[in-house]
Amino acid sequence: MAQTTTEKIFSEFREHSVAEFFKKNQQMLGFSGKTRSLTTIIHEYVTNSLDACEEAGILPEVTINIREIDKERYIVSVGDNGPGIPEKHIGKALGQMLAGTKFHRYAQQRGQQGIGASGCTMYSQITTGKPVKVISRYDTKKISCEITIDLKSNSPQIRNLVKEEGDFGHGLAIEAEVAEVKYDKSSFGVYEYVRRTALANPHLQISLHDPEGQDHSFPRSSDIIPAKPVVVQPHPLGISTNDMIDFAHREREFKRVSSFLQERFVRVSAAKVDELKQLVPDVDFNKAPSELQWVEAEKIVKAIHNPNVKWIAPATDSVKPIGKAQIEKSLTNILAPQFIAVAERSPKIYKGGIPFMVEAALAYGGGAGKKAGDLSSSEVIRYANRAPLLFDNSGCAISEAVKAIDWKRYKLKNFEEEPLSVLVNISSVYVPYTSAGKQAISNDEEILQEIKNAIMEAARDLQSYLSGIRRDADRKERRKAVLRYVPQLSRDLTELAGKGSPKELEKTLLHLIETKYSSEIESEEGEAEAKNGKNGNGKEEKEEDEVEE
Numbered sequence: 001m002a003q004t005t006t007e008k009i010f011s012e013f014r015e016h017s018v019a020e021f022f023k024k025n026q027q028m029l030g031f032s033g034k035t036r037s038l039t040t041i042i043h044e045y046v047t048n049s050l051d052a053c054e055e056a057g058i059l060p061e062v063t064i065n066i067r068e069i070d071k072e073r074y075i076v077s078v079g080d081n082g083p084g085i086p087e088k089h090i091g092k093a094l095g096q097m098l099a100g101t102k103f104h105r106y107a108q109q110r111g112q113q114g115i116g117a118s119g120c121t122m123y124s125q126i127t128t129g130k131p132v133k134v135i136s137r138y139d140t141k142k143i144s145c146e147i148t149i150d151l152k153s154n155s156p157q158i159r160n161l162v163k164e165e166g167d168f169g170h171g172l173a174i175e176a177e178v179a180e181v182k183y184d185k186s187s188f189g190v191y192e193y194v195r196r197t198a199l200a201n202p203h204l205q206i207s208l209h210d211p212e213g214q215d216h217s218f219p220r221s222s223d224i225i226p227a228k229p230v231v232v233q234p235h236p237l238g239i240s241t242n243d244m245i246d247f248a249h250r251e252r253e254f255k256r257v258s259s260f261l262q263e264r265f266v267r268v269s270a271a272k273v274d275e276l277k278q279l280v281p282d283v284d285f286n287k288a289p290s291e292l293q294w295v296e297a298e299k300i301v302k303a304i305h306n307p308n309v310k311w312i313a314p315a316t317d318s319v320k321p322i323g324k325a326q327i328e329k330s331l332t333n334i335l336a337p338q339f340i341a342v343a344e345r346s347p348k349i350y351k352g353g354i355p356f357m358v359e360a361a362l363a364y365g366g367g368a369g370k371k372a373g374d375l376s377s378s379e380v381i382r383y384a385n386r387a388p389l390l391f392d393n394s395g396c397a398i399s400e401a402v403k404a405i406d407w408k409r410y411k412l413k414n415f416e417e418e419p420l421s422v423l424v425n426i427s428s429v430y431v432p433y434t435s436a437g438k439q440a441i442s443n444d445e446e447i448l449q450e451i452k453n454a455i456m457e458a459a460r461d462l463q464s465y466l467s468g469i470r471r472d473a474d475r476k477e478r479r480k481a482v483l484r485y486v487p488q489l490s491r492d493l494t495e496l497a498g499k500g501s502p503k504e505l506e507k508t509l510l511h512l513i514e515t516k517y518s519s520e521i522e523s524e525e526g527e528a529e530a531k532n533g534k535n536g537n538g539k540e541e542k543e544e545d546e547v548e549e
C-alpha cells in the first residue's frame with residue numbers, strides 16, 4: 001500500500017476523552033430506554049445523597065421533584081441535607097467523569113467510579129443542551145452555579161457562579177432538564193425505585209413530587225444512622241492482575257514490591273512474601289512497585305492463588321448490613337404486612353478474599369406483594385448495598401435463588417400468586433455485578449448458595465406461621481361441622497332414652513366440645529414450644545447444612 005494512502009487513513013487518527021466514550025456508550029451508564037433513563041438519574045442523585053449523609057453522619061432527608069414540561073421532557077430536581085460540595089470541587093464532582101471522593105477506595109459505598117452525577121450532567125446536556133443547576137450549602141456559604149462538561153476534554157465548565165455568605169445550613173440541590181425520558185408507574189419507574197430505597201433505608205426520609213402533581217412521602221422509621229463506611233485494604237485473593245498493576249503503579253510510599261505487598265494488603269506477612277518469592281524466583285521483589293510489569297504482576301497473582309499457599313480469610317467488619325431490627329421496622333412501616341420473617345446471615349467470604357453478607361426478608365399478607373385490584377402476586381425486591389436493582393432481573397443471582405426454592409415446602413402453594421414480598425440485600429465492599437450497569441449480581445456459586453440459605457431460613461419462619469394459620473382454620477372448620485349436629489343429636493338421644501331434656505343435653509355436649517378444642521390448642525402450643533426450646537429449627541436446619549457442605 002502506498003505510503004500516502006496509509007497517511008491518509010491515519011490522518012483520521014484521534015484521541016477521545018472518557019466523556020466522549022460515555023456519550024457514545026450511554027447504555028453503560030444506565031441510559032437506555034426512556035423509563036430506565038429517568039430512574040437512572042434519580043438513582044445516581046439519591047445514592048450520592050445517601051453516601052454523602054452517611055459519611056457526614058447526618059440523618060438523610062431527600063426531596064425529589066419531577067415536572068413534565070413537554071412530551072418526554074422533564075425538569076428533575078433532587079435536594080438533600082448532606083454536607084454539600086465545596087466550591088473548589090463542585091465542578092469536577094458534577095462535570096468531570098471519573099472524578100470523586102470514592103474512587104478506588106475499598107469501602108462499602110454506593111458510588112465508586114465517579115461517573116454517576118457527571119453522567120447525568122452529560123445526559124442533560126446531550127438531550128436538551130442545558131446545563132445542570134446546582135446549589136451547594138456548607139459552612140457559612142451558599143454557592144449557586146450552572147455546570148456542563150466539555151466532552152472533548154472531559155472537563156467541567158462553570159457558569160453564573162454566585163456566592164453568598166450567611167447561615168444557610170447544609171445540603172446539595174441539583175436541577176437537571178432532561179429529554180427522551182418517561183415517568184411511569186411500572187416496576188422500572190421512579191416511584192418504585194423510591195419505594196424500594198425507602199424500604200432498605202429506614203433511616204431515610206424521602207419524598208417524591210411526581211409529574212401528575214401527587215406527593216409520595218416515606219417518613220423515616222428509625223433514627224439510627226448507619227455506621228460510616230470503613231476503608232479496608234484488599235485481601236490478595238480478591239484482586240486481579242489488573243488491580244495489582246493499578247495499585248502498584250499508584251504506590252508512592254513503599255519503595256519495594258515486597259513492602260508494598262505487605263503494607264497494602266491484609267494478611268500478607270513477611271513470611272508470606274517469602275513464600276511467594278520462592279514460587280516466582282524470577283520476579284524481583286526489591287524493585288519499585290511503579291516499575292512492576294504486567295507479566296510480573298500476573299506471576300505474583302498466580303502464586304497467590306497457588307493451592308499450597310494458605311491464606312487467612314479477611315476480617316468481615318467492612319461489611320455493613322441493614323440489620324434485622326431495622327428491616328422489620330421499615331417493612332412494618334411501609335408494607336404493614338401480617339407477618340415478617342427476617343434472616344440475617346453471618347458474613348461470608350467469596351473467592352477466598354472478599355467478604356460479603358446476605359440478608360433476606362419475607363413479608364406476607366397485608367400490604368405485602370403486588371396488588372392489582374383484589375388480586376395479589378408476589379414480588380422480589382433485590383438490593384446491593386441497600387440500593388435497589390430494578391433491571392436485568394433475569395441474569396441476577398437473587399432471582400436465580402428465588403427460582404430455585406421449592407416454595408411449596410414452605411406452605412406457599414403458588415409462589416406467583418401469594419401476597420408476598422421477598423427482599424434480599426447483599427452487602428459487600430466489592431459487589432460482583434454482571435455488568436457496568438450494576439443491576440444484577442453475578443451467579444457466583446458461593447454467593448448463590450448463601451442467598452438461598454438466607455431465603456430458606458426466613459421461609460421456615462413463614463412456614464410455621466402459615467401452618468399455624470392453616471391448623472387454626474382446620475380446627476374451626478371441624479368444630480363448626482361437629483356443632484351442626486349437636487341440636488339434632490340431643491333431640492334423638494333424649495327421645496331414644498325416653499328421658500331427660502334435649503336442651504340440657506345440648507348444653508352438656510356443647511361444653512364437652514369446647515373443652516376438647518381448647519385443650520387441643522393448648523397441647524399444640526406446648527408441643528411447638530418444646531420443639532423450639534429443644535432444637536431451634538429442627539430438621540430443616542440439617543437440610544441447609546447438607547447444602548453448605
Ligand SMILES: Nc1ncnc2c1ncn2[C@@H]1O[C@H](COP(=O)(O)OP(=O)(O)O)[C@@H](O)[C@H]1O
Binds near residue numbers: 048112114116
Ligand atoms: N449530594 C451530594 N453531596 C455531597 N457530595 C456529593 C453529592 N453528590 C456527589 N457528590 C460528590 O461528587 C462526587 C462524584 O459523584 P459521582 O459522579 O456520582 O461519583 P461517585 O458517587 O461514584 O463518587 C462524589 O464522589 C462526591 O464527592
Ligand SMILES: [Mg+2]
Binds near residue numbers: 048117
Ligand atoms: Mg455516585
